[in-house]
Amino acid sequence: MEVGGLPLRTWTWDGGGATTVLLLHGFLDVGRTWSFVVEALPDDFDGHVVALDWRGHGESGWVGPGGYYHFADYARDLEVVTRAVRRDRLALVGHSMGAQAVGMWLGARPRGADAAxxxxxxxxxxxxxxxxxxxxxxxxxxxxxxxxxxxxxxxRDLEHAASRLQRLNARLTPERAARLAGWATTEGPGGGLVWCYDPLHRTTSPVPVPSAVAAHFWAGVRCPLGWIGGAESRWTGPALDAWLDGLPLGLRRHLPGAGHMVQNDQPQALAAALVEFLAAV
Structure with missing residues (x-):
């Protein structure tokens, strides 16, 4: 599909059911990072599961010369993608940056999803x-x-890419690192492999959304909310707890053995929590 002429890539695992589960990756990641979670879902899970490559990530298009990436762009992407993929019910699952985009879009479209x-x-x-x-x-x-x-x-090659991923995340198994390396790299302009995101993402965002403004977006969300984190995440702490205390969460859980990349560290536990959350809403 396209948003303003920019192609967006989605990955689909269709169980044939009426609930679309839209998986939204985080910063500098790819949609197929969710593959381990999808593979851990029970055999009788019939959800219509779709993973998006955000603009400038994976196999989606880059903005090109003169462009940039703002959270408003991600909200617009969600507006278009949700219309295109949703069935009777829509559940959003956002990791890190993907979760922030969910909050911005649902703040503007309070009834846009049935759960997040x-x-x-x-x-x-x-x-x-x-x-x-x-x-x-x-x-x-x-x-x-x-x-x-x-x-x-x-x-140099996929093995080199996998080793970098494991250096960044010591919990990542060799098998998962190898698969992620294959999904997240592309041929570089001067040879070798590079990560398949637009390098423009590495620059400093000029005008981040102020905390007070973000609070108004989250206050507008009307669908059931859940939160899952890694018990070993470096982001765990009082500031995060204070923010979570202000959200009407039906599920709030830290998964043992997981850091920030929960979907790569503990995909089975995350899949189980997702099924539990969806069953409750």
């Missing part, structure tokens, strides 16, 4: 107002002009 499960949804990142000019200056330094090669770190 936030996986390592971290809430707004507080930023003092006085820091905004400095962020804008950093963004200008990075993007005017933008040098994509500055952000590339080519890898």
């Amino acid at each position: 499960l936030l996986v390592e949804g971290l809430g707004p990142v507080p930023l003092p107002e006085a820091a905004y000019p400095g962020r804008m200056a950093t963004w200008l330094d990075q993007t005017a002009p933008f040098d994509a090669e500055r952000w590339l770190r080519p890898m």
Whole structure:
């Protein structure tokens, strides 16, 4: 499908049922990161499961010269994608950045989904107002002009890519690392392999959504909400707990043995929690 002429890639596992489960990956990830969770779903799960490659990620299109990536763009992507894929019921599952996009879209479309499960949804990142000019200056330094090669770190082969993934996440098994490496890389402009996201994502976002504004979006959500996090996530702490305390969560759980990348670390436990959440809503 396309949004404003930009092609978006989806991956589908169709159990034939009336509930569409739309899986939304996080920053610099790919839609197929959810494959391990889908494979762990019970045999009798009949959901129509769809995973999206966000714009500038995986096999979806890049914005091209002069463009940039803003959360408003992700909300617009959700507007189009949900219309295209939903059946009778729609459940959103967003990881990290994907969870933030879910909050923005559902804040504007309070009845847009029947349920939403936030996986390592971290809430707004507080930023003092006085820091905004400095962020804008950093963004200008990075993007005017933008040098994509500055952000590339080519890898020799898939084995090299898998080793990098395991260096970033020691919980990742060799088998999962190898599969992720195959999904998340592409041929680099100068040879070797590079990650298949637009290097523009690596630059500093110039105007992040203020915490007070984000709170109004979340306050507008009307569908049942759940939250799953990793017990070993580096983001666990008082600030996250305070944000979660303000949400009407029907499910709130930390999964043992998982860090931030819950879907890669404990896919069986996450699949079970997803089934439990959907059964309750």
